[in-house]
Amino acid sequence: MSLHPGESGAAAPAPVPVEEVPPQREVLLVDAPETRVRRPSDLLALLACLLGIGFVLTLAVYANATTQGVTQDVQSVVADVLRQVLLIPVTVLEGLVSFIVPLVVLVERVVRRSWRSAAEALATMVVAVVLAAGALWLLDHIAPREISRGLTITSEGEVVIALNVYIAGLAGVLTAVGDRSHNRMLGWSWNLLWVVLGLSVVQGDQTLPGAIVAVLLGRAAGLGMRYASGVLHERATGPHLVRGLRRAGLDPVSVVRMDPLLSGTHAQAWRVTSYSPIGYTERLREPSQSTNNGQQENVAPATPPDRTDTIVPDPTTDPSQVLQEVSSSATKTLDVESAHRLYAIWDVEGRRHDVTVLDGDRHVVGMLASLWDSIRLRGLDRRPATNLREAANRAALMALATKDAGVRTPELVGITESRDSVLIVTEHVPRAKRLSELPPAELDDDLLDEIWSQLQAAHAKGLAHHEVSAESILVDDEHHVWIVDWENGEIISSELSRRMDLAQLLAMLAVLAGTERALASAARTLTRDQLASIAPLLQPVAMPSATRAAAKRETLASLRGSLVSLIPTADVAPIPLARFAPRTVITLTLAVVAVWALLSWMNFEEVADAVTSANPVWIVVAFALGLLTYVGSAMGLEAFSPEKLGVWRTILVQVAASVVALVAPAGIGPAALNLRFLNKRRVSTPLAVATVGLVQLSQLITTVLLLVAVALVTGSAGTLSAPEGSVITAVGLVLLAVAVVLLVPRLRTWVWQRAAPTLRQVWPRVVWVVSNPGRLLMGIAGNLIMTAGYVAAFGACLAAFGHSLPVTNLAITYLAANSIGAAVPSPGGIGPVEAALTTGLTLAGIPAGTAVSVAILFRVLTFWGRVPLGWAALRYLQRRESL
Structure with a gap:
């Protein structure tokens, strides 16, 4: 059977006369078999439930009085006497809901022969009960009492946690079975469950947070089961798909799925016999109707009562052969927001049309993508479609507007809704190819100029595309340009949106035809002002994903430089389109981690005691002396750098390292920041790594030489006690290991292979x-x-508490303790450094209480207290593109 007996252009179908009895039509359908689907909305709902549980437990900790007050307010609505009166009916209702609701739900599944659904519901109930029981055990035995306090009630004189595991199981069953919007019985079951929970709270058997947590746990279990196992979808497939196409005004004879999600090995062929009406018709279903004069007027039903649409497999048709036959002329002309189903159809007159099917269970993906774009980019109207109908209406409106503007784009033929899907029918562009599929020889200047002209025609009517790429431009067999995929565009567009379209087109043509030809074609079509307005938008964030993947940063930089050559007055400074860059996210993450580490480690009472009991003059002196370390560190980096860095900017980099040091092991964070600073100053990475390594090596050597010099000048090696036998043994073992490495050839070679690159640098x-x-x-x-x-x-910190040490002892105590504490791989040395400083001071003869206060004060002045300065310096350097 021929799929398209007389395929001609893509003219709109002729109006189909309304008949009393719809014509019977046998339709060949090549599609994927119906399978269970994993809905992203279920996963999002699962995450929302987990967040809800966390939010309720947080309220139970930080707003315990509020949650208890709400519960008491609910209970006070019904007086004690009234609660006693309602005791018996409420108990009966709770029993009926607890027993009848799950039984009815499971029986309904069995009656419908949904054995898998019934089994999943039972499994979900078990999982939900186990989750709730586990949560109850954790709250009772492990979790802090502050969390469980808001979930407790007094029962028979004992304080117990009111977390009903059976309520969680019941909520899991109702969730696993399906959505309440598609099943009236589920709706009534959920209503009864909430009524019972409310009455339990009124009677004092539950707390409001406990009831919510139990339901959310059950919901999480049910949603997890639905996402893991999949659900039977509500998409328009089979007879529903054919019925929707006929309602859109078509009389199809062949419907073939063409999207990339379908391969020939998974496709199947069916024969669908349909009696559905063609077009939007309103017909009474009664066989007869009385008129005013008492006579009977026969009105034909929309579908004869003895005829229903049917679908049967077609063993005589090879799906692979059908797909191969139509693939050469299959062109996707509409792709709304995400990967939707795409079909090629042929009507009874042999005309070909393209159909995009928008499914409700997939719409959430496109909505989240649009929402992310609206959050990520500034200056653009990227409001996401909140539901499927809104997305379809937007696509239809853009199709009509672009056609009216004179843009060559596929015409909208029809649009309709079937089940949880929307069908958008457009004309087919015969034998068209996407611009990315054309060989370079066919990308002549006339074609490039026509692309600019088509886009300019849309801009002249105020339309913007937003996603101009090689995938959104078609070239037909007559070498005419068609622009498709307008569904994410704007009808009342801003100047920035239109300028972004031009920038996207220029970058895309530069990738396909080269920078010189792309600029030449733009210069032939655009005005001088339009060319100048493109340069600031040639940045990766403004490009569609396909262009961004193909065009490197060098390509965009080359385009900006060429535009400056053509128009010296062009403003090439990029416009800040992104609301936040990756480095902003990283910086914010560093700040959050730093604050969390500060709050979790520091004992603010000890800090307050240490600071208030110290001499404020010495505190100021200690802070000022600590700032000198920034100057010394900057001098070292400036001295060993092959490029002139600038002392002031280098000092700011060392100040900014105070923030990075909070979340990286001691020494690693500042070294990484120095490495990035050198790269920004156009120092190659190998040379920058060698420079940073040399700085750290020089600091180690200088420290050792400083200790020796101090000992020689003072004539003392310090008064600290000699190392213990365990320390001497450890040093001996280290020396022995070094000797073994040097004596064994294989170990010596292995060590040299790893150390040689660094040494060579x-x-x-x-x-x-x-x-x-x-x-x-x-x-x-x-x-x-x-x-x-x-x-x-x-x-100075030691002097603030009225104590002092000889210079040698002070230096050895600090350097040894700081080195030992920094050797422990903790962020910023938090914890180990303070402990090592306290131990060192105690061994040097300082009282233990004073040693703790000195260590805390020193770390506050030279570490925590400098974080605000580091944050300000980091933000300043980022704005100046120095980091």
Whole structure:
């Protein structure tokens, strides 16, 4: 059987005369077999339930008085006497709901022969009960009492947690069976459940938070089961699909699914016999109707009572052969918001049309994508369609507006709704190819100019496309340009939207035809002002995903540079389209983690006691001495860098490192920030890594030399006690391991292979620094200033509490304790550094209580207290594109 006996153009179908009896039609349908689907909306609802549980438990902790007050207010609505009167009927109602509701639901599933659904409902009930029982055990044995306090009631003189596991199981059953909007019995069951819960709260058998948590746990179990197992969808398939096409005004004989989600191995062929009316018709279903004069007037029913639409498999048709036959001319002309079903249909006169089917269970994906774009981009009207009808209406309105503007785009033939789907029928563009499918030889100048002209025609009527890419432009067999996929556009567009269309088209043509030809075609079509307005929008965030994947940053930068050459007055500074960049998200994440670490570790009472009992003069001195470390660190980086960095900006980078140090192990965060700073200053990554490594190595060597010099000058090696035998043993074992590595050839080779690249990078930098005495002295001076600043600040904190140590002891105590604490891989050394400083001071003879206060004060002044400065410096450097 031929699928398209006389395929001609894509003219609109002729009006079908309304007949008293709809014509019978046998339709060939090639489609995927009906399967269960995983609805994204179920997953989102599951996440919402989990968030709801967290929110209720948070209220139980931080608004315990409020939740208890609400529960008491609910209970006070019914007086004690009235509660006693309602005791018996309420008890009976609870029993009926607890027993009858799940029984009726399961029996209804069995009667419908939905054995799988009944089994899933029972399994969900078990899972929900287990979840609720586990939550009850956690709240009773592990969770803090602050969480369970808002869920407790007094029963028979004992305080118990009011979390009804059976209510959770019942909510799980009702959720797993389906949506209440599609089943009236489920709606009544949910209403009865809420009534029983409300009465339980009134009687004092439940708390309001406990009842909500139980239902949310059951809902989470049911939604998880639905998403894991899938549900029977409500999409328009089979006879419903054919019936919807006939309602749209078509009389199809062949319907073939064409979207990429369908492959020939999964397709099946059916024969659908339909008696549905063609077009939107309103007919009475009664066989007869009385007129005013008493006579009977026969009115034909929409479908004869003895004839219903049927579908049977077609074993004589090979689906693979059908798909192969029509694939050469199959063109997708409408793709609304996400991956929707696409069909090619042929009517009784042999005309071909394209159909896009929007399914309600998939609409949430497109809505979330549009919502993300509206949040991510500024200056654009990207309001997402909240429901399926709104998305279809928007697509139809854009199709009519673009056609009226004179843009060559497929004409809207019909649109209708069937079950939980919307069918959009458009004319077919015969033998058309997408622009990305054309060979380079066919991309001549006339074609490029026509693309610009078509887009300009839309802009002249105030329309904007928003997604101009090689996938949204078709070229027919007569080499004419068609622009499709207008459904996400604007009818009343802003200037920014139209400028973005031009920028997207220029970038796309630069990828396909080259920068020079793309700019030449734009110059032939656009005005000087329009060309100048494109440059600021040539940035990745403004490009569709397909263009962004194909065009590199260098391509966009080359286009901006070429536009400046053509128009010297063009403003090439990018317009900030993104509301937030990835680095902003990272920075905010760092701040949140830092604040969380601060709140979880610090004992604010101890900090307050330490600060208030210390001498305020020495506190100011310690803070000022700590700031000198920024100068020393900046001097070291400036000295060893191959490029001139600028002392002031380098100092700000070291200040900004105070924020990064909060969430990275000691030394790693500042080193990473210095590496990024060097990269921004056009220092290659290998050279930047070598420079940062040399800075850290010089700091270590300077610290050791400083300790030796202090010991020699003071004539003392300090008064700290000698290392214990365990320490000497550990040092001996380390030396033994080094000797083994050096003696065993394989180990020596393995170590060298991993250390050699770093040494090869650092060694030339060492030679370069040694050959520049000025830089070497500057680096050593910077390291001395940094180390001396920390030691002096540590001594000032000690003096704030009326104690002092010899310089050597002070230096050894600080440097040893800080090194030991920093060796523990914790963010910013939080915890280990404070403990090591306290231990070092105690070993040096400082009382334990004072040692704790000194350690806390020192860390507040040189670590936590500098975070606001680091945050301000980081934001300043980011705005100046220095980081």
